Amino acid sequence: MSEHISNVTFHDRVDDALRNQILHTALDRATGRFQSLRANALAELQDADVVRDRARLIRAHTLSKLDTYLEQFVANVEKAGGHVHFARDANALNEIVNEIARTRNVRGVVKGKSMISEETHLNHALEAEHIRVVETDLGEYIVQLAGETPSHIVAPAIHKTKEEIGELFHQKINIPYTDDPALMTAAARHVLRREFLDADMGISGVNFGVAETGSICLVENEGNGRLTTTAPRIHVALMGIERLVPNLDDLSVMLQVLARSSTGQKITVYTNLITGPRQDDEGDGPDELHVILLDNGRSKVLATEVAEILYCIRCGACLNACPVYREIGGHAYGSVYTGPVGAVLTPALEGIAPWSDLPHASSLCGACRQVCPVRIDIPRMLLVERDWATRAGKLQWWLRLGLRMYSFTVTRPTLFKLATTAGRWGSRLVGASSGGWIRSLPPPLNGWTQSRDFPAFAQKSFSEQFEASRKK
Amino acid sequence: MRDDKTLVLSQIRESLRTAHLPAARALVPPRAAIAQGDRAQLIENFRRELEPLGGSSYLARNDEQAIAVVLQILGQGDGREVLTWADEDIPVRGLGAALSLNNYARLDVNLPADAEGRKRKLAELASAAAGITGAMAGFADTASVALGTSATRSRLASLLPPTHIAILRTSDLFPDMACFFAANPHVTRDASNLVFVTGPSRTADIELTLQRGVHGPKFVHVVLVD
Numbered sequence: 001m002s003e004h005i006s007n008v009t010f011h012d013r014v015d016d017a018l019r020n021q022i023l024h025t026a027l028d029r030a031t032g033r034f035q036s037l038r039a040n041a042l043a044e045l046q047d048a049d050v051v052r053d054r055a056r057l058i059r060a061h062t063l064s065k066l067d068t069y070l071e072q073f074v075a076n077v078e079k080a081g082g083h084v085h086f087a088r089d090a091n092a093l094n095e096i097v098n099e100i101a102r103t104r105n106v107r108g109v110v111k112g113k114s115m116i117s118e119e120t121h122l123n124h125a126l127e128a129e130h131i132r133v134v135e136t137d138l139g140e141y142i143v144q145l146a147g148e149t150p151s152h153i154v155a156p157a158i159h160k161t162k163e164e165i166g167e168l169f170h171q172k173i174n175i176p177y178t179d180d181p182a183l184m185t186a187a188a189r190h191v192l193r194r195e196f197l198d199a200d201m202g203i204s205g206v207n208f209g210v211a212e213t214g215s216i217c218l219v220e221n222e223g224n225g226r227l228t229t230t231a232p233r234i235h236v237a238l239m240g241i242e243r244l245v246p247n248l249d250d251l252s253v254m255l256q257v258l259a260r261s262s263t264g265q266k267i268t269v270y271t272n273l274i275t276g277p278r279q280d281d282e283g284d285g286p287d288e289l290h291v292i293l294l295d296n297g298r299s300k301v302l303a304t305e306v307a308e309i310l311y312c313i314r315c316g317a318c319l320n321a322c323p324v325y326r327e328i329g330g331h332a333y334g335s336v337y338t339g340p341v342g343a344v345l346t347p348a349l350e351g352i353a354p355w356s357d358l359p360h361a362s363s364l365c366g367a368c369r370q371v372c373p374v375r376i377d378i379p380r381m382l383l384v385e386r387d388w389a390t391r392a393g394k395l396q397w398w399l400r401l402g403l404r405m406y407s408f409t410v411t412r413p414t415l416f417k418l419a420t421t422a423g424r425w426g427s428r429l430v431g432a433s434s435g436g437w438i439r440s441l442p443p444p445l446n447g448w449t450q451s452r453d454f455p456a457f458a459q460k461s462f463s464e465q466f467e468a469s470r471k472k
Numbered sequence: 473m474r475d476d477k478t479l480v481l482s483q484i485r486e487s488l489r490t491a492h493l494p495a496a497r498a499l500v501p502p503r504a505a506i507a508q509g510d511r512a513q514l515i516e517n518f519r520r521e522l523e524p525l526g527g528s529s530y531l532a533r534n535d536e537q538a539i540a541v542v543l544q545i546l547g548q549g550d551g552r553e554v555l556t557w558a559d560e561d562i563p564v565r566g567l568g569a570a571l572s573l574n575n576y577a578r579l580d581v582n583l584p585a586d587a588e589g590r591k592r593k594l595a596e597l598a599s600a601a602a603g604i605t606g607a608m609a610g611f612a613d614t615a616s617v618a619l620g621t622s623a624t625r626s627r628l629a630s631l632l633p634p635t636h637i638a639i640l641r642t643s644d645l646f647p648d649m650a651c652f653f654a655a656n657p658h659v660t661r662d663a664s665n666l667v668f669v670t671g672p673s674r675t676a677d678i679e680l681t682l683q684r685g686v687h688g689p690k691f692v693h694v695v696l697v698d
Binding site: 086227248 | 476477479480481483484485486487488490491492493494495496497498499501521525581582583585587590591594595598613614616621622623626627628631648649650653654657659660661663664665666667668669670671672673674675676677678679680681683685686687688689
């Protein structure tokens with residue numbers, strides 16, 4: 001997650017995204033569709049609000065006793081014959097995976113979707129050891145062939161058109177050009193099937209760990225998750241330390257809201273519950289199971305004002321609902337986790353200094369909070385992090401100066417009246433030629449008008465109007 | 473990495489001393505799961521839910537009907553090799569005999585211990601035309617079938633072939649997953665792999681166009697035996 005593109009600013013990336021018409025159309029279609037599917041699916045769920053309250057309570061409760069549940073989970077995974085590893089940070093996790101691969105003569109790896117592996121840049125680390133890594137979720141596979149990164153938690157390749165994907169498949173997997181999604185899907189199945197059968201290690205993510213049983217739950221639609229965790233002789237499962245639920249009943253509650261919020265399905269096609277490697281008498285399945293628990297800043301976030309972001313179950317609903325995400329897409333954020341959740345999580349995990357723009361990438365409209373299946377108050381935390389950014393001295397000098405002048409003025413009534421009168425006449429003069437809107441301001445105020453217009457002041461100030469209405 | 477475990481757990485404990493977690497309180501166990509619903513209603517719900525997902529369901533009154541349905545589905549393809557669970561794990565008497573009578577070969581799904589032998593075996597199994605399994609339960613609200621592994625119930629039978637036929641006793645239908653867990657609290661101890669399969673494998677990763685059969689079976693048939 002440390003791959004902050006320092007030479008391209010956040011504003012440049014946003015500008016690029018806004019100019020990209022293809023991206024715009026794709027985002028519009030995808031987020032619009034996901035939103036309506038989600039709304040229908042939740043409308044069909046009886047007592048949806050009660051279930052969401054319960055889901056929130058489960059997440060909050062689990063985190064409040066995280067140490068206890070983690071120890072229980074670890075003991076039960078081990079009892080089922082699995083190995084558990086803790087990784088304090090991204091490097092530690094990559095080193096653990098490489099060590100497992102090295103000692104077991106692993107040459108080929110197939111991967112199911114895992115945000116943790118994106119967070120630690122695991123693919124690079126494995127490839128540096130000359131291990132072949134193949135993404136197997138269709139969207140992730142497309143993104144990997146293109147040498148890009150996912151732009152959406154649930155639909156990694158929504159930024160690409162079928163024509164672009166057709167050209168990509170033609171170039172990279174040597175099939176005749178086609179833009180028919182059915183033919184492209186069949187081609188991917190054919191190529192990836194060989195990879196599954198030939199891989200030594202399968203790496204998957206984890207949606208939930210169940211403390212009471214030591215099971216990991218993995219939900220997916222394609223079957224690549226099942227193949228990744230069944231065909232290769234070694235299964236490595238990557239999960240964040242916060243990703244637990246106490247027991248199976250709690251799991252069933254979380255599963256009621258996860259798929260509905262994410263893709264609008266009642267449940268995903270495959271809900272895998274994996275408890276240890278294959279048992280001695282079982283004919284198939286992996287010989288070894290390794291569960292790697294990644295901290296990478298989470299245990300410290302728990303003590304901050306944004307701990308609530310750890311309730312997140314990665315459904316992606318807040319991305320689809322966010323008017324900012326819908327305009328700029330995932331890549332413009334520059335971080336692994338994008339959209340409203342990413343804008344809070346990224347500065348929380350990595351510090352505000354390199355990511356001070358992200359909490360500002362929101363209009364605080366509250367749509368994210370409204371759709372969140374566990375009702376995370378994202379706008380509240382965006383404000384907290386804006387405060388962090390200010391305290392860290394991430395405010396531009398002119399804004400700091402302006403705010404100081406503002407607070408000096410507004411605390412002095414006579415001065416305030418004088419200033420608003422001046423502002424009123426000045427702004428009306430400038431805005432007269434453009435319908436009451438000011439299109440550009442002189443520096444340093446042009447920072448504001450670069451990406452938005454500023455309305456001219458009203459003819460009468462509020463206090464004047466107030467006085468007038470009182471006299472009536 | 474024992475150091476990392478100690479480090480992470482002690483950091484969590486330190487953070488929890490001052491943590492503010494909105495809405496956190498003790499988890500009171502929920503009301504007991506609802507008892508089994510009306511059987512006919514469960515069957516109807518299950519079949520109604522499966523259809524829009526692209527799966528097929530059949531209601532067989534007895535074992536003979538169920539076997540006839542299975543043979544008919546197999547007859548639609550041209551392969552003769554099938555992956556199956558053991559006879560005792562499929563709730564229909566006489567299926568094994570009917571398969572061999574009709575010249576279907578049941579491949580052995582046990583993977584050898586050595587790495588290269590395992591890959592060769594997997595490649596062999598990948599050409600099977602269909603997989604036939606039982607199911608320990610069905611969930612009526614989502615049309616899911618629960619498949620748990622054992623020595624005689626393989627993962628691959630419901631995963632590798634393009635067609636999966638699951639045979640489910642209607643008495644094993646539950647209203648939903650929560651009821652199933654309530655009735656089978658130790659299910660994950662007995663099966664190292666428990667999967668709830670809900671219709672055919674699908675993706676919408678290319679321009680949100682729905683495609684079935686991307687990595688798992690494209691055709692899922694559930695034969696309900698009453």
